[in-house]
Amino acid sequence: MRTYEGEFTIDRPRETVWAFVTDPHKMGTCIPDLIELNVESENRFRTLVRVGVGPVRGKFDLTCELTVTEPGAAASLAIRGGGMGSGVDMKAEMSLSDVDGGTHMKWRCDAVVSGPIASLGGRLIDGEARKITEKVFTNLKNALNVLSKETRAAVAEKAASDEG
Amino acid sequence: MFPNAFKYEAPESVDEAIRLMTEYGYDGKVLAGGQSLLPMMKLRIAAPAVLIDINRIDDLKGWRRVDGKLRIGAMTRHSELEHATELFDSFPLLSRTARWIADPLIRNRGTIGGSLVHADPASDWGTAMIALRAEVEARGPHGNRLIPIDDFFVDTFATSLNEDELVVALHLPSPTGPAASRYMKLERKAGDFAIAGLAVHIALGSDGRVSDAGIGICACGPIPLRAARAEKALIGQPLTEETIANASRLVPEDAEPADDLRGSAAYKRDLLRVFAARALREIAEELHGKVGVQ
Amino acid sequence: MALPQTELRPMGKSILRKEDPRLIRGKGRYVDDIMLPNMLYLCILRSPYAHARIRRIDTSAAQAAPGVKLVMTGEDLAKMNLAWMPTLAGDQQMVLATGKVLFQYQEVAAVVAETRAQAEDAIQLIEVDYEPLPAVVDPFKALEPDAPILREDKEKKSNHIWHWEAGDREETEAIFRDAPVVVKQDVRFQRVHPSPLEPCGCVADYNSATGRLTFYVTSQAPHVHRTAIAMVTGFPEHQIHVISPDVGGGFGNKVPIYPGYVCAIVASMKLGVPVKWIETRTENIASTHFARDYHMTAEIAATEDGKMLALRVKTIADHGAFDATANPTKYPAGLFSIVTGSYDFKAAFVEVDGVHTNKPPGGVAYRCSFRVTEASYLIERVVDILARRLQMDPAELRLRNFIRKEQFPYRCPTGWVYDSGDYEKTLKLALERIGYDELRKEQAEKRARGEFMGIGISTFTEIVGAGPAHSFDILGIKMFDSAEIRVHPTGKVIARLGVRHQGQGHETTFAQIIAEELGLSADDVLIEEGDTDTAPYGLGTYGSRSTPTAGAAAALCGRRIREKARKIAAHLLEVGEDDVVWDGTSFSAKGLPGRSVTMKDVALAAYTNVPEGMEPGLEATYYYNPPNLTFPNGAYIAVVDIDKGTGAVKVRRFLAVDDCGNVINPMIVEGQVHGGLTEGFAIAFMQDIPYDADGNCLAPNWMDYLVPTSLDTPKWETDRTVTPSPHHPIGAKGVGESPNVGSPAAFVNAVVDALSPLGVEHIDMPIYPWKVWSILREHGIEE
Amino acid sequence: MKIRVKVNGTLYEADVEPRTLLAYFLREELKLTGTHIGCDTTSCGACTVLLDGKAVKSCTVLAVQADGCEVLTVEGLEKDGELHPLQSAFWEEHALHCGYCTPGMLMASYALLQDNPMPTEEEIREGLSGNVCRCTGYMNIVKAVQSAARKMAGETGKAMGEVATSGTAAD
Incomplete structure (x- = not known):
């Protein structure tokens, strides 16, 4: 198992961030190199992603399941699946807290890569898994940053209606 | 072990190669010496839909001196540089590096350009090219450009080449003194x-x-x-x-x-x-x- | 230069190998070279997970793929009661996984298609839904009470497999209580793999018209394979024809039955055409049986003046997911209790506990006789630690404690009876030949200059030639071996044996033994092995047992023929049987000079002119049940230099003095020693199969499982002493594995010796440069 | 794809899938099974052949890449029923046990002696470092190459190159 973690602060209220990360339609798009996103329920989505590190190219089919651990403050995302004869199991835990002028997000991801890729990539895989994981959260941060006020409102509304 | 099925193209000129690279884009993969790519394909961790084999392009082979620099064709094999006695004096690092690459059989097949484009962090050529302050000559549909080696490697297995650009040569500045x-x-x-x-x-x-x-x-x-x-x-x-x-x-x-x-x-x-x-x-x-x- | 094969009395001579002419022409016939009409190819889908429940397998896309003829899963095999198969250790192993997978690269499904490429394509289309479970990688954690239970199929709800012990616990404890000096060391013998150059594979060819199954397999033990296949499949044994063609190296890897074999057989029976399965190198390392993986702790009790009194050993044996260790049935830890080695201990007590983990099954005897390498490495390592503790020269300590030659036959504290040896002579020859005293002087000078040079000694005793039928069996079959000799009318001979060589040169050495017994040249004798339809039953070639068992059978079978020949010779010479004298090449009549007949004359007479009432023909079969094992031994010395900057170790010299009793072909013996030393070197410095915490195999191919090349391999020096085995018909002992058994300790002892001024007592193998570097830097040594 | 390859002097025309590796083409199409396969990572050299005079690992070259080329395999070393000096030297020096690496070793040695007719022991070890042998420990292989080099130096008019280009039969 490999563990990666990080944190960042953005100038958006916690509710907005929470609504984003708990929306499969939004969170799904943060997965890097996404080919296909299939939202199966309000907390479950399937993605087909393009995995490409130089000549190593393939597609991974990943099922992602969101669990709320503490409403509005903490959630975890379990990602499971694989491709190219290999398996991927990740559990990303996210926690939000209010800070001056925005929200602080801490994330920690435990990743287990199995199969030929884990066996063959001894020299390379750690760096790559880290990069991909970090990209998820960079994408998340960027997406939150570019959210216009309108979009934020729409998200909040959608989240509200989903809850209803 | 067999690679996945792929379409095979064997262009005989650089222009044709670039045309094919442009045509196939992400699906195409250039086959140079193949000593890293083919094993990855056999293990099926690489599975390109199209292989564009540039081994038949004579323009990419051999070396010559141009404007005080040494221009080495991308398809020059490791073993050729290992044994290039005429380069021992002014570019001793070429032979000294080549003999450390894999084994003699792989050196007969692997190429300097292929090795650089593969961008393995353990690339012996990449390391030597940094020491020699090489420039990478890349050609795309819109012409040639020279990429300083320090700008060439971006990340593991990733270079600053565009998808439709082919490395055609390396340029090494001649040493100024002994x-x-x-x-x-x-x-x-x-x-x-x-x-x-x-x-x-x-x-x-x-x-x-x-x-x-x-x-x-x-x-x-x-x-x-x-x-x-x-x-x-x-x-x-x-x-x-x-x-x-x-x-x-x-x-x-x-x-x-x-x-x-x-x-x-x-x-x-x-x-x-x-x-x-x-x-x-x-x-x-x-x-x-x-x-x-x- | 080797002699031509036409010499008479070829015993003990370096004649050229008879198998080579076809092999150097590229005309060997290995299993993958067998191409039969309508043959299909089988390929196996393997688990990416070390431990996971299989929720669902969807094979529909694979079934529809081009060229695919059959897709099989564990569920399919379960319907035929073939989802599991027995291992050599009496455990059960999954053929194709049902329920859950227990190691990464475990067999999950099989596809049969028209071409290899199509089969490989199709396995990628099989969808398996796994639910990953926590992997148990560390055998010590596997024994903890809250560890996940790996084997749900077993009654015993524990990862502990068995406990085994030898020796006298009380007596050993008593000596330890009062011992003035006790040394103790944890020693790990890492997981390695025989990894012969030719991977495993087979062609199963079921003929529905005759009901016969012809099974070509790269096998060290074709008869055992036939019996095992009959037992697994319920197929009548006489309808199974196993052919082991040229074998591209075995080293223990080709003793067991692997799931791929069962799948190929089932597929051929279902489809009615030949089915080939050839594993890849990755499959070979990551799924077929590993070797070693012992976590050992040894203690020696001794006196201040260096008399070793007692030995105590505790071991955890990591057996992986299935207990498939290839040991004689009564010995789950093999012959590990030979761990008292070459020394005369008063008492010893040895315990071993087998444990399941999420790793591939094993372990096989990799170029050694059942766990002897682990034992030999352990004792030779700990003796060195004792020497250091007592500030004695390691050669001196050994000489002081050797079993003396007059003590043979010697019963060791764990019960083995050593047949013969002269350990002192062998070590003294080695010390002299390598120039031990000068090397120690050089070392002292170098140390004074801050340089690190080491000298390592290993004086090992092997135990090979399993084995006496009273205590050695595999699946109940006694471990004898056999030879059948047919002398044709023109005096040419075909001999068949129950063993199967994989490079050891049987076609030459057994021809030499038989030619010697029959007074012929080795060229007159054709040796055939590996065909169960023609060869007499035998247990196969591993554990250095061929010469001790089949070699003995060949000699005694030859003598049986000679006895009949003597009767025919008497008839031809027209004298009484008692007046016939055999001089090694011909029979002559006592007291009648000039009257003699050769074996060729006798052979013709056997078919044309036998005495009245005698059954014609000149054939014999001999099943040899050895009265005891044989105990080859040797003294090895390694000299190493350490690069202070990089931690790299350079083996400057290595001398192997072996005593394997009488030698049949010195050229071949020397070649075997070179090869075994190279594998020992690889184990000491390169080879390991590590697993990460999730059970991923981190060295599943030859990029990371390191096999030495010509550039890495040191130059070997060899010599020999000869102490014949008293109970073997030709006094031979077997040699192929000694160098692999004896050398790892010499290498490690040398490195530790080099670093001993820093207080280093032990370094676990493989000794990678970074390990040495870490020690140097910890002590402030820098370049 | 249609290819034309001259193997051991005989010209072959065949239709191959582009993904067919040269080693499998030789073994399964041409039934030249002397070329062995020992690994999947270009590590072992059991499949070594000469491609246009250069020793390569034929498991890491596509058969289509050999189109228009000359290939020499172990089966092509013997000439008129006579063993090549390397083959006899391997026999005489006991340079093989199981024989599986032997064809690759012979081909790598052949290429080595072509470039360097009188190599030192170190040069031989370097030259063969792409070929794995699990049995012999390399000592006798090195000896055999030295012995063959001496024999070949002593033989006049029996140049190495002849073998590669002999034979003209078309298939």
Whole structure:
């Protein structure tokens, strides 16, 4: 198992961030190199992603399941699946807290890569898994940053209606 | 073990190759020497839909001197550079590096351009090209451009080439004075990827001081790296026990090794220091007599 | 230079190998060279997970793929009661996984298609839904009470497999209580793999018209394979024809039955055409049986003046997911209790506990006789530690404690009876030949200059030639071996044996033994092995047992023929049987000079002119049940230099003095020693199969499982002493494995010796440069 | 794809899938099974053949890449029923046990002696470092190459190159 973690602060209220990360339609798009996103329920989505590190190219089919651990403050995302004869199991835990002028997000991801890729990539895989994981959260941060006020409102509304 | 089924194209000119690369885009993969790509395909961790085999393009083979530089065709095989006696004097690092690449059979097939484009962090050629301050000549649909080697490697297996650009040659500046080089590498067994490696190229001015210092670091980061601090410390200095020791201590500072089966990051850093000292000492000895080195 | 094969009395001579002419022409016939009409190819889908429940397998896309003829899963095999198969250790192993997978690269499904490429394509289309479970990688953690239970199929709800012990616990404890000096060391013998150059594979060819199954397999033990296949499949044994063609190296890897074999057989029976399965190198390392993986702790009790009194050993044996260790049935830890080695201990007590983990099954005897390498490495390592503690020269300590030659036959404290040896002579020869005293002087000078040079000694005793039928069996079949000799009318001979060589040169050495017994040249004798339809039953070639068992059978079978020949010779010479004298090449009549007949004359007479009432023909079969094992031994010395900058170790010299009793072909013996030393060197410095915490195999191919090349391999020096085995018909002992058994300790002892000024007592193998570097830097040593 | 390859002097025309590796083409199409396969990572050299005079690992070259080329395999070393000096030297020096690496070793040695007719022991070890042998420990292989080199130096008019280009039969 490999563990990666990080944190960042953005100038958006916690509710907005929470609504984003708990929306499969939004969170799904943060997965890097996404080919296909299939939202199966309000907390479950399937993605087909393009995995490409130089000549190593393939597609991974990943099922992602969101669990709320503490409403509005903490959630975890379990990602499971694989491709190219290999398996991927990740559990990303996210926690939000209010800070001056925005929200602080801490994330920690435990990743287990199995199969030929884990066996063959001894020299390379750690760096790559880290990069991909970090990209998820960079994408998340960027997406939150570019959210216009309108979009934020729409998200909040959608989240509200989903809850209803 | 068999690779996945793919479409095979074997262009006979660079233009045709680029046309095919443009046509197939992401699905296309250029096959140079194939000594890294084909094993990955056999293991099915690489599965390109189209292989564009550039082995039949004669324009990409061999080397010549152009405008005071050495231009090496991308499809020049490792073994050709290993045995290129006419280059031993002015570009000794070529042969000294080539003989460390994999094994003689792989060297008969693998190419310098293919190795660079593969952008393995343990690329021996990548390391040597950094020491030699090479430029990569790439051609795309809109013409040629020269990419300094420091801008060429972006990340593990990733270069700054566009999808439709083909590496056609390397350009190496000729040394300005008497030059000597060493390639140092520690392997777990003969032919293995490096635990750590170091390419050192030194040229001296007429005053016996270092006029050019190029130091490349192998397998100690996501890409081959440059020991810029050590290079800077050597320029303008004579090669003495003191300057050598000083520069050697600086080499690891530009490395970013990781802990793995080959050893800890600390170990790899120390290997770089040891290699730098050994290489510079040997170089000083070799150049002694050619110019007045203390 | 080797002699031509036409010499008479070829025993003990370096004649050229008879198998080579076809092999150097590229005309060997290995299993992958067998291409039969309508043959299909089988390929196996393997688990990416070390431990996971299989929720669902969808094979529909694979079934529809081009060229695919059959897709099989564990569920399919379960319907035929073939989802599991017995291992050599009496455990059960999954053929194709049902329920859950227990190691990464475990067999999950098989596809049969028209071409290899199509089969490989199709396995990628099989969808398996896994539910990953926590992997148990560390055998010590596997024994903890809250560890996940790996084997749900077993009654015993524990990862502990068995406990085994030898020796006298009380007596050993008593000696330890009062011992003036006790040394103790944890020693790990890492997981390695025989990894012969030719991977495993087979062609199953079921003929529905005749009901016969012809099974070509790269096998060290074709008869055992036939019996095992009959037992697994319920197929009548006489309808199974196993052919082991040229074998591209075995080293223990080709003793067991692997799931791929069962799948190929089932597929051929279902489809009625030949089915080939050839594994890849990755499959070979990551799924077929590993070797070693022992976590050992040894203690020696001794006196201050260096008399070793007692030995105590505790071991955890990591057996992986299935207990498939290839040991004689009564010995789950093999012959590990030979761990008292070459020394005369008063008492010893040895315990071993087998444990399941999420790793591939094993372990096989990799170029060694059942766990002897682990034992030999352990004792030779700990003896060195004792020497250091007592500030004695390691050669001196050994000489002081050797079993003396007059003590043979010697019963060791764990019960083995050593047949013969002269350990002192062998070590003294080695010390002299390598120039031990001068090397120690050189070392002292180097140490004074801050350089690190080491000298390592290993004086090992092997135990090979399993084995006496009273205590050695595999699946109940006694471990004898056999030879059948047919002398044709023109005096040419075909001999068949129950063993199967994989490079050891049986076609030459057994021809030499038989030619010697029959007074012929080796060229007159054709040796055939590996065909169960023609060869007499035998247990196969592993554990250095061929010469001790089949070699003995060949000699005694030859003598049986000679006895009949003597009767025919008497008839031809027209004298009484008692007046016939055999001089090694011909029979002559006592007291009648000039009257003699050769074996060729006798052979013709056997078919044309036998005495009245005698059954014609000249044939014999001999099943040899050895009265005891044989105990080859040797003294090895390694000299190493350490690069202070990189931690790299350079083996400057290595001398192997072996005593394998009488030698049949010195050229071949020397070649075997070179090869075994190279594998020992690889184990000491390169080879390991590490697993990460999730059970991923981190060295599943030859990029990371390191096999030495010509550039890495040191130059070997060899010599020999000869102490014949008193109970073997030709006094031979077997040699192929000694160098692999004896050398790892010499290498490690040398490195530790080099670093001993820093207080280093032990370094676990493989000694990678970074390990040495870490020790040097910890002590402030830098270049 | 249609290819034309001259193997051991005989010209073959065949239709191959682009993904067919040269080693499998030789073994399964041409039934030249002397070329062995020992690994999947270009590590072992059991499949070594000469491609246009250069020793390569034929498991890491596509058969389509050999189109228009000349290939020499172990089966092509013998000439008129006579063993090549390397083959006899391997026999005489006991340079093989199981024989699986032998064809690759012979081909790598052949290429080595072509470039360097009188190599030192170190040069031989370097030249064969792409070929793995699990049995012999290399000592006798090195000896055999030295012995063959001496024999070949002593033989006049029996140049190495002849074998590669002999034979003209078309298939």
